Amino acid sequence: MIPELGHYALVLALALGLIQSVTPMVGARKHDPVLMRLAGSTALMQFGFVAFSFLTLVICYVTSDFSVATVYENSHSMMPLIYKITSVWGNHEGSMLLWVLILSLFGALVAIFGANLPTTLKARVLSVQSWIACAFYLFILVTSNPFLRLPQPPFEGRDLNPILQDIGLAIHPPLLYLGYVGFSIAFSFAIAALIEGRIDAAWARWVRPWTLAAWIFLTVGIAMGSYWAYYELGWGGFWFWDPVENASLMPWLAGTALLHSAVVMEKRNALKIWTLLLAILAFSLSLIGTFLVRSGVLTSVHTFANDPSRGVFILAILVVFIGGGLTLFAWRAPMLKQGGLFAPISREAALVLNNLFLTTACLTVFVGTLYPLALEALTGDKISVGAPFFNLTFGPLFIPLLLVMPFGPLMAWKRGDIFGATQRLMAAFGMAIVVIILTFWVVDRSSILAPFGIGLATFVMIGAGVDMVERIGLFRVPFSVARQRAAGVPRSAWGTALAHFGIGVTLLGIICVSAWASERIVALKPSETISLSGYELTFDGMVQRSGPNFRELAAKFTVRKGGVPIGVMEPSKRSFPSRATTTTEAALMTRGASQLYLSLGDTNDDGSISIRLYHKPMVLLIWLGAVIMALGGSLSLSDRRLRIGAPKPASKSAMQAAE
Amino acid sequence: MWRVALFGLLMSLAVPGVASAVQPDEMLKDPVLESRARDLSRELRCMVCQNQSIDDSEAPLARDLRLLVRERLTKGDSDQQVLSFLVSRYGEFVLLRPPLEWRTLLLWGLPPAALVAGIIGLFTMSRRRHTASAEAVPLSSDEEKRLSTLVDPAVPDR
Numbered sequence: 001m002i003p004e005l006g007h008y009a010l011v012l013a014l015a016l017g018l019i020q021s022v023t024p025m026v027g028a029r030k031h032d033p034v035l036m037r038l039a040g041s042t043a044l045m046q047f048g049f050v051a052f053s054f055l056t057l058v059i060c061y062v063t064s065d066f067s068v069a070t071v072y073e074n075s076h077s078m079m080p081l082i083y084k085i086t087s088v089w090g091n092h093e094g095s096m097l098l099w100v101l102i103l104s105l106f107g108a109l110v111a112i113f114g115a116n117l118p119t120t121l122k123a124r125v126l127s128v129q130s131w132i133a134c135a136f137y138l139f140i141l142v143t144s145n146p147f148l149r150l151p152q153p154p155f156e157g158r159d160l161n162p163i164l165q166d167i168g169l170a171i172h173p174p175l176l177y178l179g180y181v182g183f184s185i186a187f188s189f190a191i192a193a194l195i196e197g198r199i200d201a202a203w204a205r206w207v208r209p210w211t212l213a214a215w216i217f218l219t220v221g222i223a224m225g226s227y228w229a230y231y232e233l234g235w236g237g238f239w240f241w242d243p244v245e246n247a248s249l250m251p252w253l254a255g256t257a258l259l260h261s262a263v264v265m266e267k268r269n270a271l272k273i274w275t276l277l278l279a280i281l282a283f284s285l286s287l288i289g290t291f292l293v294r295s296g297v298l299t300s301v302h303t304f305a306n307d308p309s310r311g312v313f314i315l316a317i318l319v320v321f322i323g324g325g326l327t328l329f330a331w332r333a334p335m336l337k338q339g340g341l342f343a344p345i346s347r348e349a350a351l352v353l354n355n356l357f358l359t360t361a362c363l364t365v366f367v368g369t370l371y372p373l374a375l376e377a378l379t380g381d382k383i384s385v386g387a388p389f390f391n392l393t394f395g396p397l398f399i400p401l402l403l404v405m406p407f408g409p410l411m412a413w414k415r416g417d418i419f420g421a422t423q424r425l426m427a428a429f430g431m432a433i434v435v436i437i438l439t440f441w442v443v444d445r446s447s448i449l450a451p452f453g454i455g456l457a458t459f460v461m462i463g464a465g466v467d468m469v470e471r472i473g474l475f476r477v478p479f480s481v482a483r484q485r486a487a488g489v490p491r492s493a494w495g496t497a498l499a500h501f502g503i504g505v506t507l508l509g510i511i512c513v514s515a516w517a518s519e520r521i522v523a524l525k526p527s528e529t530i531s532l533s534g535y536e537l538t539f540d541g542m543v544q545r546s547g548p549n550f551r552e553l554a555a556k557f558t559v560r561k562g563g564v565p566i567g568v569m570e571p572s573k574r575s576f577p578s579r580a581t582t583t584t585e586a587a588l589m590t591r592g593a594s595q596l597y598l599s600l601g602d603t604n605d606d607g608s609i610s611i612r613l614y615h616k617p618m619v620l621l622i623w624l625g626a627v628i629m630a631l632g633g634s635l636s637l638s639d640r641r642l643r644i645g646a647p648k649p650a651s652k653s654a655m656q657a658a659e
Numbered sequence: 660m661w662r663v664a665l666f667g668l669l670m671s672l673a674v675p676g677v678a679s680a681v682q683p684d685e686m687l688k689d690p691v692l693e694s695r696a697r698d699l700s701r702e703l704r705c706m707v708c709q710n711q712s713i714d715d716s717e718a719p720l721a722r723d724l725r726l727l728v729r730e731r732l733t734k735g736d737s738d739q740q741v742l743s744f745l746v747s748r749y750g751e752f753v754l755l756r757p758p759l760e761w762r763t764l765l766l767w768g769l770p771p772a773a774l775v776a777g778i779i780g781l782f783t784m785s786r787r788r789h790t791a792s793a794e795a796v797p798l799s800s801d802e803e804k805r806l807s808t809l810v811d812p813a814v815p816d817r
Binding site for chain 1: 680681682683684686701702704709710711712715750751752753754755756757762763765766767769770773774777778781785
């Protein structure tokens with residue numbers, strides 16, 4: 001009964017979605033407030049029904065109802081509760097349901113927080129949002145129904161893929177989807193504005209917080225996924241330039257560009273058409289990402305051709321929304337008025353430069369990801385595009401971007417002073433030079449590239465702080481005064497500084513790991529010791545253990561530094577009888593921001609085991625930087641929430657001051 | 660991480676039990692040759708995997724390829740010779756960085772072309788705008804008259 005209710009709720013959501021797709025649009029055209037107001041309530045009810053539908057699926061998983069096909073295929077009665085819940089979206093059908101859950105959530109949020117939007121714009125935005133929702137409801141109901149029953153329910157499920165039985169699955173997909181799907185709001189706003197034929201700075205002010213929220217989630221989601229792959233896959237890489245990773249990186253790059261161009265539009269009423277285009281592209285790339293991951297086209301062009309129902313359906317969604325969006329753009333955008341002139345040296349120009357590099361980087365990833373697929377589909381030739389290609393093409397685009405980044409916030413709008421900005425960045429520049437020389441002298445004389453990378457990271461990090469330090473007069477006025485001034489600086493300015501600082505931190509981590517990571521691959525017998533980067537590891541022996549749904553063979557290692565024991569590492573291999581598979585669980589020891597990484601290989605005939613030991617200097621900075629970026633974004637978002645459409649609090653505080 | 664998912668899927672389909680990527684018994688005694696082998700391994704694709712290099716991959720085929728690379732290196736092949744040997748045997752699919760040829764022209768050429776086009780576009784646009792704003796149409800005598808009335812009401816209107 002429960003899965004049927006969930007299935008039915010989804011059908012009802014589709015029905016509501018169809019109403020919401022048409023009625024408010026007509027209302028906006030006829031200026032009928034009743035028809036337009038309908039959108040708000042249908043959006044909320046849609047979310048209610050999808051949430052109910054999702055909940056019923058969660059109940060099926062938690063109660064291990066193996067009469068439901070997806071539960072049987074992806075769950076096991078012995079799994080811990082957390083994995084029973086996460087396995088809801090650890091498969092195709094469930095993850096699509098999560099997708100539409102988040103989509104309808106965003107629709108409902110616009111309905112709730114969009115009170116200050118012009119009525120026609122709000123109606124049209126919700127309508128467009130519902131077009132997307134309907135397409136995906138249909139997709140689920142027609143090709144990927146998670147509620148299908150089995151005629152003869154088995155006693156036990158086939159278990160969740162062991163590699164997914166990890167806390168990462170609880171965090172990564174929901175965050176990533178919040179990011180992906182969040183860009184749908186920017187898309188809906190863009191389409192609504194094009195239909196309206198009117199776009200102004202206020203539009204950018206409404207779109208920015210949504211884009212920023214999506215960007216924050218996507219940033220953390222990607223970082224989380226990267227860390228998960230790092231510790232789970234057992235060879236300590238943090239980014240693989242895999243198509244599925246690229247699928248999430250492309251919307252991030254486009255979204256980052258959109259955030260910056262929307263600032264120009266909001267403050268200076270310029271770059272309107274470009275911002276619209278980016279809003280359409282950011283979500284289009286999210287759709288392409290969904291297509292790449294969900295259609296099976298990545299495994300092989302031929303699997304896609306053999307079982308095309310899902311792939312073709314998503315491809316159709318893709319064509320309709322991206323094609324339709326771009327066509328509408330080509331038709332209506334020339335009618336929009338351009339505004340806001342600026343000099344070639346100005347804040348606007350710096351942001352345009354940022355956009356140029358980010359979109360080119362995005363294009364590079366796009367071409368690299370899709371070229372092999374296109375080539376194979378068109379000519380049958382198979383080529384591989386992997387990490388070496390992207391390192392060669394993507395990296396050089398980011399270096400100028402990062403060099404220019406600290407200049408941006410120091411430039412004035414309209415007409416900036418490049419010499420003034422350079423002067424103010426002298427301290428950062430000097431520090432970078434000192435760091436380069438020190439690194440070269442003390443740490444590594446073998447290559448000049450790594451010290452320069454560290455120098456660039458230093459420049460980015462200090463450069464991000466320069467504007468703030470000057471604004472609050474740190475080191476010039478007494479600390480208490482500086483603190484007071486710091487509270488007066490808008491949070492969005494702090495957000496910018498923090499986010500830019502975070503990029504420097506990530507860069508620092510990437511360069512340290514790429515340049516100075518060390519590894520040992522050896523076969524060890526019990527009581528033997530190996531050393532790496534000042535640490536000695538002694539192999540104490542093997543232990544057998546059993547978990548709720550697996551058996552585990554762990555190797556115990558005592559870690560010493562300078563003869564003093566500092567801890568124990570226990571890498572292991574888990575075997576899952578339900579799936580007859582084995583996973584390796586690497587052991588990690590964190591020392592500051594660096595990590596020791598130990599992963600287990602085969603057991604050999606002579607009683608020794610193969611191990612891979614890595615020392616990853618400063619590796620945690622990679623993800624810490626992403627978290628700092630997201631914090632910066634959140635700070636900026638909290639500032640916006642106070643300002644947007646809220647003249648009342650401001651006047652209230654003014655009155656209090658007057659009293 | 661969908662990569663994890665796909666990887667897991669492949670593992671469960673293709674490889675019973677997990678073997679580590681590079682094994683101790685594969686490694687060469689000579690550290691210079693071994694590091695060359697590792698560098699080459701990162702450029703080569705494990706053909707049965709999802710976009711993994713043979714250095715990362717745990718599939719048996721990747722192990723065979725790693726051993727093959729080391730065998731060629733110990734026989735005195737240069738890096739380029741090893742690569743061309745593998746290409747002649749497995750096709751260009753084995754290279755993770757495709758060579759620049761006619762069919763990969765767009766792959767290598769599109770990003771830099773877009774960057775250059777973007778820069779040129781920005782230049783011309785700022786030029787055009789600059790001249791457009793500099794050569795603003797001067798006011799007609801009629802408009803000047805109206806302006807002066809607005810600025811200084813003392814001047815009689817018509």
